[in-house]
Amino acid sequence: MSSDQDHLQETDTEARFEFKKEENSAFETEKGLTEETVRVISEDKDEPEWMLQRRLRALEQFQEMPMPTGWPAAPDLSEVDIADIVPYIRPDIETRGGAENWEDLPDEIQDTFDKLGIPEAEKNALSGVGAQYESEIVYQNMQEQWEEKGVIFCDMDKAVQEHEELVKEHFMTKCVPPSDNKFAALHGAVWSGGSFVYIPEDTTVNMPVQAYFRMNSEGMGQFEHTLIIAEDNSEVHYIEGCSAPKYSAFNLHSGGVEVFVGENAHVQYSTVQNWSKNTYNLNTKRAICEAEGTMEWVSGSMGSKATMLYPSTVLKGPGATDNHITIAMAGEGQDIDTGAKVYHNAPDTKSTIESKSISKDGGRTNYRGLVHIADGAEDSSTAVECDALMFDNESTSDTMPYMEIQESKVDVAHEATVGKIGDEDVFYLQSRGLDDDDAKQMIVAGFIEPITEELPIEYAVELNRLIELEMEGSLG
């Protein structure tokens, strides 16, 4: 039996919430993305034969699958033309980097960095200019500390070379197979860069593992792969910082994140993404959680033109726990369609989902979530809470939760509220001397507090600052 089938059996997805798998002749032609492109990427990276074969198989699957359709009120992906996107891959691989100079970056991004108060050197790093150097230093310092414990933290390309067996076993086999959806297949074919984290048994990494600079260093973060393996009784907090608006030649980001949470292990994955506003952000993130393990997802979605992202957790072992905290903010022209999926496949499993969204200036946010409680997952419980805040009448906020309950001894609750920013609250703050903008910013800061308090201070500050920037001058 293939590993994909294993995965399907394990997760009992029945592709319910995944993209449809049907033949579609439109993608059978080798338009844009060709086998040649994939071979070039693999050769460039001096990959072993098995990885090339996996890429080619993923490419085949990508070409067979149609664009996802049929979801109620799904973001418009009609502009996502693979033929247009894929040719950008090669030049990017060859040049290995984003913009050459700070001055080459779009004004909008330069402006944002300035407002964030980021020093010149860091600006260069964040924007992908000369980040390679910066990031090497960052990693080196951390590695010394961890190597003694057997912890591995490196980029994925390096992991394929140096930790081949671990990668071969876990990479897009059990957790996110390319057959999962069209963009997972695309990712499987052209993935590049990303992080590899391995925490041995009984090991606690008590400071957050951060991949902040590195993603930009390769300049190809748009198809980055993150693979986290936390063995039994281990603990790690991984943070992926895309919190700076990324300058991107691509208009498609299709990353993949796979997390293996061993028995009684604890993994927290935090990310704040702020892709440029012309980016389609179509990610697949999934964790498999063994008995008594805990998975925590903390994510902030700020940027992109359209985002479709539903981090999911398969609670495979008894007593496993999953927590999601998500925040989405959509401004003008943005459609942030995000949520969470949890599969309770074992008894005594628990999950919580806390979702906050803010929409303004005609932006749309949607919480689209799935909670599945399988037959036999008795004594499981889940609580979903969605709160939406709307600034104006041009914006849209939707909530589309799905719950599939096949077991009676469970406790399932979903709650959602939507409201405008409270006039009384604004009045209260104004009457105490704050101007309108400040008052609203303060209310928003309070609204998103559940997420900021989960993040290390520098990320929390940055997230708040980003939201302030998004709101600046746009309030009525």
Add this chain to the structure above:
Amino acid sequence: MSTQVHATLSEDAVEQISEDLGEPEWLLETRREALAALDGLEMPDVIQTPGRKWTNLDALDYESLVDPLEYAQDKDRIDAEGVDVLSWSDALDEHGDLIEDHFGSVVDPQRDYLTALSTALFSAGTVVYVPEGVDAEDVKIRTTMNSRSLFNYTLVIAEDSASVTILERQTTGTDVDGDQYYSGVVEAVAGENAYVQYGTLQNLSDESYNYQVKRGHADTYGTVDWIEGNMGSRLTKSSVETRLLGDSSESKIVGAFFGHDDQHVDIAARVWHEAEHTVADLVTRGVLDDEARSVYEGVQDVGREAWDTSSYQRENTLMLSDDSEADASPKLIINNHDTEASHSATVGQVDAEEMFYMTSRGVDPEKAKNMLVEGFFVPVMEEVAVDELREDLDQLIYERLRE
């Protein structure tokens, strides 16, 4: 009623029904168009996630089940003072123009395959006409289905400042071999300041398939309230909907279902807020036993111009068996920020603490469970203004628990 041995789904059959009812040409034309449209129409929307439809409506071969001219029913209509509660033939005679104005104005006759089938073939049904300013209480319609298929169409017209409460009961009478199919369409028009409460108690046989669409339009200060009680049938697909078209209009959709054996209940409750200061409240409670399955979709859609909207939804499912399955999707679609909206859904089993409390006071476990299940329905029962409906529903739940 009329019988023909070789009735098929044909234009002839449609013409025959129309002639039996003494219909005007426009209605026959509407039927013909619905019949002609069947080929191109899809089954009604069901909750769908890629790879799975939560309710399988394609399982049944409707056309073979349908025997358009072979319809038999007992109908009992109890009217109230000042209101006309009429069969289609009588209604067409007395209020032809009124019916022409409103027929198909709320429920699109070609909304989907099953609705079009119903439009083309309905032979049973009732028109309730409440003239301006009339208060009519306790209109009752009892329908007993005695044939393989029955197509029922109800049109409710409440003029300005009129009010009416209607209780409709749907049951099966004499045994018919094999599957049965009941199709019901209800259109309700509430004028300015009018009030319509329409309660349905569906208790068809376990061999029947049941499709219902009920939809109301509420004008300024108008109210359309629905009570949706589902006990019977093997498969029920029911959509209960209100469009709040006038300022300050309101709607309440109250649902209760109790599935057992391998019953499948698919309920959709939907409200569109399309004017200012509108209020909606959706409350559904359901119990599942044995291998029963429920699918619930609730939609609160707040339009761009719906300033100052209040919209609430709660759905609770109680599962009594491990083999039962519950799917729920309460959706919020908000296009106006001046909105106070919330929705919630819960699924669980009989509360262990409450069981302990009861049993520790000497109530035997079976009885304690039954009491708790009956208690579970109380918040829904309290919303049912029609005494008879509440009592009947109560009785059916009582009986089901003791089967």
